Amino acid sequence: MGSGFEHAALAVFTTLAPMGAGAFIVLTYAFLAGKPDQAAAKRLDRWTALPLAVLAVGFTGAFMHLASPLGAFGVFAGVGSSPLSNEILAGVLFVVAAVIYWVLGLAGKLSEGARRAFLIALSVLAVVFSAFCGLAYMMHTIPTWNTPTSIVQMVGFMVAGGTVLGFCTVGFAQVGLPKGAGTVALALTLAGVVVASAGFGMQIAGLEGIRNIWGSAAQLVPAIGMMLAAFAACGLLGAVLAYVASKKAFAPALMVGSCAIVAVGVFVARIGFYGLFMGIAL
Secondary structure (H helix, E strand, O other): OOOOHHHHHHHHHHHHHHHHHHHHHHHHHHHHHHOOOHHHHHHHHHHOHHHHHHHHHHHHHHHHHOOOHHHHHHHHHHOOOOHHHHHHHHHHHHHHHHHHHHHHHHOOOOOHHHHHHHHHHHHHHHHHHHHHHHHOOOOOOOOOOOOOHHHHHHHHHHHHHHHHHHHHHHHHHOOOOOOOHHHHHHHHHHHHHHHHHHHHHHHHHOHHHOEEOOEEHHHOOOOHHHHHHHHHHHHHHHHHHHHHHHOOOOOHHHHHHHHHHHHHHHHHHHHHHHHOOOOOOO
16 A cells, blocks of 8 residues: 555656657647648657657656666566556557657658558557556456556546647647637547546446455545546646637647646546555455
């Protein structure tokens, strides 16, 4: 048992890495629906460094969680049998594909068709990566985490965080989008918040039926309900800010605020999740 803050580095990883990955879903929307001209496409390619930087910070959190950073290479030895190894592999595959896309875009080596195919593939990989982030915690020895809602939460966090970060990137790149882009930003962010809140809420609802020799899992984090509410409130505020920002071509200042608020909300939820650690016998 613990407060959850002992896993703060992992909380950084599971907050920021899916957020960075999810931003590519919005980049896909920007190129498919917005159809930017060559100059706008170049600006957006340059600003793609932003979600990649968020990804990098997220993965730094994962490495900081290790007792020895050099032990990171040993993680891949369990691919296929270890959920954690599978999660890291999915993340690395996404990062490699995203970096290749970014480099080719900066070099002007992507045709319109190749760019679209690349972005669609990255969007799918972002969902797969976030799902594996949740799957990594489904282990029978930790019944409080061993639930499909762990996956549901992560996909929701990815959509909510990735949406605001993606539109923030679009705002910095000054790329024009269709008239309904603000509604898309609002709808996607809210969808992510609803999915993540539902997943987290269902996990919390099931805690009373989980016990070990020390007591009920419902007693692990007394403020867990407030943490869920905090995430939902941050997500709602972030969605509203994104919608307001869309009226000003996704004003970067407002979008940065939206990203920060949503990220804080997700981080709080992740700390609550880790605080629910309870082994079968301990």
